[in-house]
Amino acid sequence: MIVKMTGDKAFKVVAAIVAASAAIILLVTSYVLVTGSSLVLGRFGFGFLTGTSWNPVVGREAFGVLPYILGTLVTSGIALIIGVPLSLGIAIFLVEMSPKGVRVPLSYLVELLAAVPSVIYGLWGLFVLRFWTQNYIETPINNYLGWIPIFSGTPFGLDIFTAGIILAIMIIPTVASVSREVISAVPNSIREGAYSIGATKWEVIRHWVLSYARSGIFGAVILGLGRAVGETMAVTMVIGNAIGPNAMPTSLFRPGQTLPSLIANGFIESATPLETSAFVGAGLILLLVSLFINVIAHIMVTRVLKVKGGAVE
């Protein structure tokens, strides 16, 4: 009897300890980022968040991450503006409209977008997409609307706009698959009720299904935002990698920089402990932003999926 008890207990305890590894990873990461950035935060304090210069020269050091925070927000914003309507269209098509035979192959294709490594998106962005955006989007807009500040500059293709487009493509599989799930979770009785009062298919989707799934779709969008904020390689390869005040996102058609691309470009080459600490500080801000976004997203998504039967999460 005693052996039996201890065997089961021991297994449970070991499993519980191993399962805590995720919490340990989270704690260790937070610890590393907080202690690693204490040097730069102690020196510049709040100015680290609001400063725009990045000068590692000893004696004239100045580190501020405002341009990169804004760059992250602007590129992610473009990604949402372009990616979310596309993803919603895809989700609606796959759940409500597509003929049975093509539904599965089409969803495989959309999901394959998620399987492509981000460095390959970057490579494609650098040698292919860049010329599409430069020749067919940026140059025409710049010719006619260049007097508007956000469209000013000389379109070169390696800029904030292209980074936003590539992020839009990369968040589509996330947003589309989660939206598809919450839209399929809408009970059929809702649709049937709407059809019975004479609504067309689109009206059923627009006025009943989408409003029922609203909060879950919002969660899907936030999850996409989280992915866009943390995406590193593809952005690093197409955003042009400006540094210091030049990285302020004043125009869509100028090179910029995001928090992840800043770290990817410079962390290894940082020359002084203070500069290393500045990169770690940028990582800390990135972590806080992404934690905040993801916690909100999970709350929103689980709230809708629970409606279906409680067994989803």
Next chain:
Amino acid sequence: MSSNYAFRKFKNRLFFFLCLFCVVVAIVPLLSILYEVILRGAPQLSLKFLTANALQGGIGPAIQGTLIMIGLTSVIGIPVGILSGVYLAEFGNNKYASALRTVHNVLTEFPSIVVGITAFSIVVVGIIGTYSPLAGAVALSFILIPIVARTTEESLKLVPDSIREASLALGVHRWRTILSVVLPTARSGLITGTLLAVARIAGETAPLLFTILGNSYFFQGFNQPMDALPIRIFLDSRQPSVEVQAQGWSAALVLILIVLSLSISVRLASRGRFTR
């Protein structure tokens, strides 16, 4: 809602085509990526290219490095991930477990570059003192563990309770039931989830930049930098020479073949059980 029936019918058709258009727009980049990678990557492929080191214009070290990274990460990450998933599924009916579940969810969406900083600070600076394949494996396991844990939990939940009860009724211990009955029953789900997770980490680049750094030579030991396909692609893409860029495209072709063959074969084999 418009009262004009013809207009409403028209709107219905219009939005059908708009949604179809969205699907087409999303598939264009995928096809373009595949097309360009094959078009630009295939011409250089040869046995020599796949086996020579970077100084001789090959990607042998990168392929070897990626395989080593996959192996090391799997050795560290898969057991931890599966055991975590077992705990969450089999003993997970308490506050501690639901807190851990949230942590796993959050960790799944972690920015990978931050994981790179952690592994750099702990392993490269703290434990080993140099760039090392081990640091890369630690960074990639941080990404692998939460994914494997989540898919393990989901697959174990699909195992009917009657199977567990049958085993317990025969007097088998709980831990023995889990290891010999529940896990084998969920085997196909476990394999699917694990392979998809491995496919995901095989293409990760950002955490490797700070941990294995890249190298022109084949594996040189655990206290030396190492090459990997994603790093080779990134570094080659930044070179001005057209030949080197072409090598980057070939490396991309090899990487995409590894990753896509993993995920496509898994998806075909699991026949829509994991439709996410």
